[in-house]
Amino acid sequence: MTIRHHLSDQLLMAYSAGDLPEGFALVIATHLSLCDECRARAGAFDAVGGAVVEDGFCSMSDGSLEACLSRIDGLSQITPRPRQAKGIIPAPLVDYIGGGLADVKWRPLGFGAKQAILRMSDRGASVRLLSIPGGSAMPEHSHRGTELTLVLQGAFRDETDRFGPGDIEVADDNLEHTPVAEEGQTCICLAATEAPLRFNRLIPRLAQPFFRI
Amino acid sequence: MMFETMRVEKPDAVAKPKPYDGLLARAARPEGRYRPVTTLVTDEQEDWTALVFRVRDHQDRAAFAALFRHFAPRVKGFLMKSGASEQLAEECAQDVMATLWQKAGQFDPTRASVATWVFTIARNRRIDALRKARRPEPEDLTWGPEAEPDQAEVFEVQQESERLGTALAQLPQKQRELIERAYYGDLTHSEIAAETGLPLGTIKSRIRLALDKLRQHLDVKAQQE
Numbered sequence: 001m002t003i004r005h006h007l008s009d010q011l012l013m014a015y016s017a018g019d020l021p022e023g024f025a026l027v028i029a030t031h032l033s034l035c036d037e038c039r040a041r042a043g044a045f046d047a048v049g050g051a052v053v054e055d056g057f058c059s060m061s062d063g064s065l066e067a068c069l070s071r072i073d074g075l076s077q078i079t080p081r082p083r084q085a086k087g088i089i090p091a092p093l094v095d096y097i098g099g100g101l102a103d104v105k106w107r108p109l110g111f112g113a114k115q116a117i118l119r120m121s122d123r124g125a126s127v128r129l130l131s132i133p134g135g136s137a138m139p140e141h142s143h144r145g146t147e148l149t150l151v152l153q154g155a156f157r158d159e160t161d162r163f164g165p166g167d168i169e170v171a172d173d174n175l176e177h178t179p180v181a182e183e184g185q186t187c188i189c190l191a192a193t194e195a196p197l198r199f200n201r202l203i204p205r206l207a208q209p210f211f212r213i
Numbered sequence: 214m215m216f217e218t219m220r221v222e223k224p225d226a227v228a229k230p231k232p233y234d235g236l237l238a239r240a241a242r243p244e245g246r247y248r249p250v251t252t253l254v255t256d257e258q259e260d261w262t263a264l265v266f267r268v269r270d271h272q273d274r275a276a277f278a279a280l281f282r283h284f285a286p287r288v289k290g291f292l293m294k295s296g297a298s299e300q301l302a303e304e305c306a307q308d309v310m311a312t313l314w315q316k317a318g319q320f321d322p323t324r325a326s327v328a329t330w331v332f333t334i335a336r337n338r339r340i341d342a343l344r345k346a347r348r349p350e351p352e353d354l355t356w357g358p359e360a361e362p363d364q365a366e367v368f369e370v371q372q373e374s375e376r377l378g379t380a381l382a383q384l385p386q387k388q389r390e391l392i393e394r395a396y397y398g399d400l401t402h403s404e405i406a407a408e409t410g411l412p413l414g415t416i417k418s419r420i421r422l423a424l425d426k427l428r429q430h431l432d433v434k435a436q437q438e
Binding site: 024046 | 277278282285288290294302314325331332333336337340344346351374382395396397400401407409411413428
């Protein structure tokens with residue numbers, strides 16, 4: 001997998017600092033699972049966090065060490081089973097799908113395209129898996145704020161470039177783009193869009209599923 | 214005041230141990246055990262990696278207590294600056310230290326210093342406690358870090374982390390505060406400046422090398438199976 005499109009420093013630092021909505025963090029964790037270059041850059045930003053922690057100090061209350069020592073008495077060390085990919089679905093995404101590609105609950109979008117919205121615990125960004133047949137355009141959509149699109153299978157092209165497996169496109173609201181899946185293999189992408197909160201309040205709840213694309 | 218106010222410590226220019234020659238270090242290493250890089254143990258120079266390994270290998274409570282005395286107040290300070298009440302920050306600092314005890318086997322000193330590892334645990338605890346959200350993490354690369362990491366690599370990551378701390382302290386105040394606020398969870402991603410003014414290239418390259426080595430191990434293992 002040759003990855004040509006990477007994450008920006010801004011997003012990597014925000015991910016490391018824990019400043020992102022869960023949906024963006026999910027797309028980034030999925031990209032990092034495929035891209036060691038960005039994983040190393042994220043590690044460098046984590047090191048900045050280490051320096052920030054080293055720098056502050058607030059005394060613990062009396063007896064806190066003793067309390068912690070008696071707490072760890074009952075705790076054994078844990079070696080969790082490593083979380084692994086299922087086929088083309090990297091581990092962080094497996095957690096949200098509850099399995100691999102075969103377990104995705106797709107809903108048709110017309111012309112053979114399908115989507116599955118993934119549930120997040122905060123509303124900062126909405127996340128969906130998209131499946132677009134080779135040669136088809138992605139369904140019409142507009143986004144306010146940042147949109148992240150990560151290719152898991154196949155490829156798409158838009159006005160800016162070609163995006164293949166592992167590539168991530170970071171688009172802001174200035175980018176008007178019409179992504180088209182490359183001929184051949186079905187293009188499967190993971191996309192996160194900043195949730196238009198004001199928008200949601202004005203639209204009746206029932207209509208939301210149609211507008212979330 | 215009920216508790217001590219925050220104090221910011223400037224990293225002192227302490228004498229750093231010289232890096233071992235890679236080959237010598239390997240030859241000198243006792244069987245199966247990591248040996249502390251420095252024998253001069255003062256509060257400033259404590260070899261935190263060796264202490265975490267003593268927790269991992271021997272469930273060493275004295276080593277844990279030393280880690281607690283250093284890191285728990287720092288985690289507490291970090292969480293309070295992130296907006297936690299003193300009580301919540303204290304509870305979460307206890308949780309973070311208990312997690313350190315439980316997950317000592319997952320610490321990989323070729324990819325992070327102990328302070329960095331503690332930061333990631335504290336950050337995840339904060340996301341959970343203050344935002345009630347999950348923290349998606351990248352997938353695991355292997356069955357865990359090597360039990361016997363290369364000492365020279367460990368030392369270099371340690372040294373680069375310290376250099377980063379010094380560089381952060383030397384930034385113009387406004388710039389440093391902006392970075393700190395980002396790590397306290399106080400900024401949105403669009404408020405974060407992409408240019409930090411910090412020398413991140415070297416430590417990134419070190420981590421990249423460690424990742425490449427892990428991948429090679431995985432490939433070799435995959436071929437053997």
